[in-house]
Amino acid sequence: MLYIEHLFLWAVLYSFLGWVYESILVSIQERRPVNRGFLNGPLCPIYGAGAVLAIVVLTPLRNIPAAPVVMFLLGALGASALEYATSWTMERIFHARWWDYSHFRFNINGRICLIGAIVFGVFGIIIVDVAQPWVERWTAMIPMPAFHILAAVLALACLVDFIVTVVGFIGFHERLGEFTRLLERGKERMADRIDLGGALQQYTDAAADRLQTYRDAATGKVRRLSENLPDMPVPVPVTRLYGRLLGALSYQQRRMLRSFPRMTSPEYGDLIRKLREKLVRK
Template identity: 25%
Template sequence: MVKFFNVENQSNINIIEKKDKEKEKEAYFPKLVAAFTAGSFLGWLWETILSYFQFGEFYSRVGVLYGPLNPIYGFGLILMILVLKPMKRWYVQFLVGSIIGGGFEYTAWALSRLVLHSSTWNYQSPFIITIGETEYTLFKWAYWGGTSLFHSLFWGLLGLVSIKFIYPTISKAVDSVPSDFRNYINTIVTIFLSIDIFLTCVALLRQMTRETCSNNGLYCIESNYITNWLDLHYPDSRLKEIFQNLKKYD
């Protein structure tokens, strides 16, 4: 039996596939921005709900000056997508997600303490029992300050959920938006997030400088327009109100 190969049809198929790849490439960055935003919001929501079960009332667990966002989860979600997406087996995704998620969280915690002398989390074992007059901490070996065995496993689970459900949903939503409008929104969101994160870091660094001056008995007012502007708009009282779980370290 002789089969005839239609060159024209194959050429049309190649053109369509090429256009689809170009569209997918064009939408890739907007998808990552959308995933970062969604991850940051869901992370803030999760931490805020968790605070109710820990303390009996809701505490805002934001990680930036403006918006209900916790960027640690946003960056974590992006990392999960980039690393886990090419993998096929779910248990490999879970294991790798646990390792890179826990490692990322610990690194972010260590850098926060090193650069800003502060952190919004420090995991210690909550499993404490008292025998007689002596207190014993259980699973102390599983808690490492910046992360823990249990939080690392949670990151692995988050990685699976991200790859199987969150990212595909975001991807479809972004694809459904007209490209011009999508690029317009993506530009606005990217600029806002960049300014928000940058301003947060600068405000916290300035707070650290003020505390250093105060601890050394100095009056920390400088003739620099930027530092004076930061002191005026982001004093310690306002930062304490925004970052309710921020802890300082020497």
């Protein structure tokens, strides 16, 4: 039980360090402050899980021949497998993909990529050979009663945070479906206001000797207008709907849009992108 408490406390610490790393990295990429992380608190649990996995698996290999190479390869493969499984599971549960590496070369389904695997492999060596010995000395200095209390308080805080996050985000996919139907109705109403007959009349009222020519031109124009209508820019009144749609999202749903700039959905990716752009500009 004591070892489990140690692993949990180490996981929390590395989750915090992962949150710092991710927040700085993504903030630089997005050129705006980004509070990265699935939870409300300053934690990225996937980093804590990956670090604990590295500690358990890689530490016994520190003294074998070619240890750095073996540790690097196992760290890269293990972390990539964890990241892929996490991405797949979260997409199945929430119907959204939280990160996407499709813009990187040598990626697998956009869930993992080569550069990420290399970084994780290096991190695995740093954690086991550099960070973890110091962390173990630090945790050994905590009096046992305080250690148990700290572990219990952090476990309770993480559990509450997880529940609040999940409950607040549930229904995001369904809400996007409602938004899509609302926007489609708005576009249909705007399309009905377009006076196609007026466009035709503009040409048929021309000089009598060129009536047929203008009529043919008008017919072609109306046809092209009808064909291109679905691809036309969203009218201003419909654009304003995005602000109202954001107001209908929960705090957790809006937070996820900010925290994960590449979060997307197989069904509503374009809508998520437009909502995020509107949210970031506010």
